[in-house]
Amino acid sequence: xxxxxxxxxxxxxxxxxxxxxxxxxxxxxxxxxxxxxxxxxxxxxxxxxxxxxxxxxxxxxxxxxxxxxxxxxxxxxxxxxxxxxxxxxxxxxxxxxxxxxxxxxxxxxxxxxxxxxxxxxxxxxxxxxxxxxxxxxxxxxxxxxxxxxxxxxxxxxxxxxxxxxxxxxxxxxxxxxxxxxxxxxxxxxxxxxxxxxxxxxxxxxxxxxxxxxxxxxxxxxxxxxxxxxxxxxxxxxxxxxxxxxxxxxxxxxxxxxxxxxxxxxxxxxxxxxxxxxxxxxxxxxxxxxxxxxxxxxxxxxxxxxxxxxxxxxxxxxxxxxxxxxxxxxxxxxxxxxxxxxxxxxxxxxxxxxxxxxxxxxxxxxxxxxxxxxxxxxxx
Numbered sequence: 001x002x003x004x005x006x007x008x009x010x011x012x013x014x015x016x017x018x019x020x021x022x023x024x025x026x027x028x029x030x031x032x033x034x035x036x037x038x039x040x041x042x043x044x045x046x047x048x049x050x051x052x053x054x055x056x057x058x059x060x061x062x063x064x065x066x067x068x069x070x071x072x073x074x075x076x077x078x079x080x081x082x083x084x085x086x087x088x089x090x091x092x093x094x095x096x097x098x099x100x101x102x103x104x105x106x107x108x109x110x111x112x113x114x115x116x117x118x119x120x121x122x123x124x125x126x127x128x129x130x131x132x133x134x135x136x137x138x139x140x141x142x143x144x145x146x147x148x149x150x151x152x153x154x155x156x157x158x159x160x161x162x163x164x165x166x167x168x169x170x171x172x173x174x175x176x177x178x179x180x181x182x183x184x185x186x187x188x189x190x191x192x193x194x195x196x197x198x199x200x201x202x203x204x205x206x207x208x209x210x211x212x213x214x215x216x217x218x219x220x221x222x223x224x225x226x227x228x229x230x231x232x233x234x235x236x237x238x239x240x241x242x243x244x245x246x247x248x249x250x251x252x253x254x255x256x257x258x259x260x261x262x263x264x265x266x267x268x269x270x271x272x273x274x275x276x277x278x279x280x281x282x283x284x285x286x287x288x289x290x291x292x293x294x295x296x297x298x299x300x301x302x303x304x305x306x307x308x309x310x311x312x313x314x315x316x317x318x319x320x321x322x323x324x325x326x327x328x329x330x331x332x333x334x335x336x337x338x339x340x341x342x343x344x345x346x347x348x349x350x351x352x353x354x355x356x357x358x359x360x361x362x363x364x365x366x367x368x369x370x371x372x373x374x375x376x377x378x379x
Contacts, residue, residue, distance in 0.1 A: 006146040008126030010058050014065035016151035020079050021067050023158045024172050027165040030069075037086060038064040044088035059123050063088075080154050081163055081174045082109055082331055083118055090115045095133060102138065105147075110331050119329075121147060129328045143325050150329040176253070177306035181336070185307060188341035192218060195348040196359050219344050220353065221262045221314055221364020222296060233260060233291055242288040253301040258309070258337070261295030262364055265316040272316070280316040287316070297321070300334065308334040313367045320367040324375040335376045343376045 025031045041063050042049050054060050068085045069077040076085045083106035091103035093115055105121040105128065107114025117133030127144035157163045160180035166173040196215060216223055225233070234257075237244070243255050265280060265287065272278040279285040287293060289300065295314040302308055311321035321340050327333055335343075347353050352373065353362045367374050 003149050004145065006148050008058055008147065010062035010065060013147050013151060014062055016148065016155055017079070018065075018067045020151065020154055020158070021069070021085070023155075023163070024078055024080060025069060027167075033067040033069055035064070035067060037066045037068055037088070041088040041091075044091065058126060059121075076107075078109060078172060079106060080109075080157070081172045083107065083154075084109055084114050087114075096120075096136065096138075098136065099138060108132070108331065119150060130326070130330055130332075132326075132332060139326055139328065143328055145328050153329050174304040176301065176304060181305075181307045181338070184338040185336070185341065188338040188345065192341050192345045192348065195345050196355060215357065215359030217262075217358055217360040218259060219297075219360055220362040220366040222259050222311075222360075223262060224259055229260065233257065233294060237291050243291060246289060253306050255289040256299045257291045257294055257296050258299050259297040261312070261314050263295060263314045264293040265290070265295055265312065265314060267293075269316040274317065276319050277316045280318070286310065286312060286318045297340070299337065302333060304331075305333060305336065307336045307338070309337050309340055310334060311340070311367065314364050315368045317368050317371075320371050320374045322375055323378045324372075325378065327378045335378075339376055339378075347373070 021033065025033075038060060041060070048054065048057075048060070051057060055064075063086070066086065076087045079085045086105055087107065090107060091105070092100070093104070095116060096102055096104075101122055101124045102120045103123055104115070104118055106119040108116070108118035113133075117131055119128055120131050120138070121128045122144065125141070125144070126147060127141075128147040128150050129139050129144040130150075131138055154163070157174075161178045162175055162180070164173060164175050165171075196218065218224060246254055269280050270278050270282075280287040286300075290298070290312055295312050295316075297309055297311050299306075300308055300310045309321070310318055312318055313320050321335060321343075323335055348355070348360070353360050353366075355361065
């Protein structure tokens, strides 16, 4: 099934919403729900009541099928740890009045005002996208997804344990990493290695019958640690470095070099014309989080995800493996390890990267000069 082009189904989307609500309140003392959203919508936008055959309008049909919890102290409740339940009084506001067909269906729960961003729905195409509200410009139409896809991803987060009930806080929360995150990354890793091995200059028959050879590079200028190189690299770092003391939410989540590059970032990048590169040693740059300026793929967690990664190229560029465009179904974040490895596998399989007996033999400068291809599509 082509999930990227699913037609809007009020019934299917409402069923997913209601499952999400049931998950969010199953551990609450008060689990009362109601179906008052359609009436509240007409109170907030009475002009819609004048539409002939209102019951046939997809938006109205969808809202009429949604369960919500009663409004408490003037506020709506959470649907997931990241979004609130719909509030018709904030479907439209001055911040995005230039786009009258876009409604803020699910306000964000990330420390900023829920009225300023979250999941927007285009009530003409019935496609949706996460937009943080930090810019008046919305993502282009080809980056919007069927609402059903976005709701299903939130439900998947419950199924994998990414969303959970935090009994200590008596609220729903986001788990920084799950076994599913680990398995997903390992699967993507295995596929990347297999794709490279099958393109090294040996016949497929030989590879099947003989022990698979090792190889040096898993991406342009990116290798893997040996036991010796791991110890050498990390022992050379001064104790008490910024990297060792900068914990990212949890004590075990400091920036970690996972796959080393074939060299360190030079010390003269501050004058580089590329602002992403010349920021490497500035206060806001990532140089202080590297292991002795070593290039490579680093794990750099945030407050909700322990498996996010950042590629620091040998030139000092930190954006070569960012998302190609904003993450469309949730709050902004960096790519996960599994997402980067899957993208690298696609570059092997479509012939973008050259292969020889050492593995990837494309020059290490490729990431710096081909960012339009190296960046990860958020799919």
